[in-house]
């Protein structure tokens with residue numbers, strides 16, 4: 098019997114017995130057990146203590162039969178390892194640096210040795226792999242260079258990305274150098290995660306949505322292609338996450354990841370048609386669909402399943418993270434509906 102998890106098979110566009118499902122932010126604030134632990138420890142302590150990161154990662158698997166777990170961590174921790182001060186403020190969100198200018202933060206970056214600087218992530222991966230249920234895959238992740246560049250340049254979250262766009266347009270050569278440095282650090286970090294045992298990698302490019310197709314192709318795509326090619330060499334599937342990027346779909350198709358994660362603003366059937374049967378897709382239920390009453394939720398899930406599963410290469414997920422107020426019972430129902438769906442090309 099094959100031991101390749103069905104989630105990995107679906108990422109590689111191979112036939113599966115059931116549609117695999119996992120949910121972005123499945124370990125998070127909608128779960129009372131996460132809120133309890135979060136009441137006892139600051140967020141960064143959860144991320145940096147392998148036993149706690151392991152516990153949080155595995156919490157949803159005790160309730161639901163997810164086909165994959167995602168390592169509990171954050172995309173911004175790599176910037177800290179690159180030499181930038183990081184703090185999470187309950188009200189304003191992440192803060193990077195200690196009041197320096199964006200340019201000073203960019204200049205101060207170094208490419209870290211992940212074993213030295215991110216050892217707590219690698220230890221968590223090894224611990225999770227030791228206790229994850231049979232057949233359940235572990236997803237490692239990082240931010241994508243562009244999204245990390247926005248946090249670095251802005252010093253945190255932003256509404257209009259004024260500093261990022263000014264930098265990009267005024268100093269394109271320096272911007273390319275920054276993207277190269279970030280991609281180098283990411284490649285080493287992702288390879289270390291793979292060596293520690295993750296079964297797949299997801300790259301989060303949350304803010305790619307602010308770019309025109311031409312700027313995406315010029316400033317982001319070449320760096321993504323180099324990064325993805327470097328990681329691909331290691332033999333685990335790669336997933337690209339973005340949202341609000343249906344205008345960038347053709348460019349993103351050229352990046353080389355095995356899977357594209359899509360949000361609800363694009364019709365899943367149309368996306369599969371445009372991308373063709375070789376490219377696996379993940380998504381794309383609106384997270385707020387989980388607030389519907391059960392019969393309506395079931396209909397919404399089935400509609401997505403029918404559109405996604407017309408060819409092999411489909412992973413059920415939401416288009417973005419699960420909302421903290423989501424009823425836990427509805428998550429259970431969603432997973433049951435996905436797993437009882439008869440796959441047209443079942444193995």
Ligand code: 1CP
Pocket residue numbers: 121122123124125126135140167168169170171172173185190191238253254255301303418
């Ligand atoms: O108080 C808390 O509990 C902290 C909330 C929180 C959590 C649970 C943050 C702060 N990060 C995380 C975990 C996290 N972040 C994971 C773990 C795995 C999972 O459960 O899915 C992952 C994959 C991320 C990735 C991440 N962090 C992204 C990309 C995905 C996305 O949601 O778009 C981004 C943009 C971040 C930055 C970040 N982390 C946290 C905050 C508040 C922010 C800023 C978001 C913003 O700028 O609006």
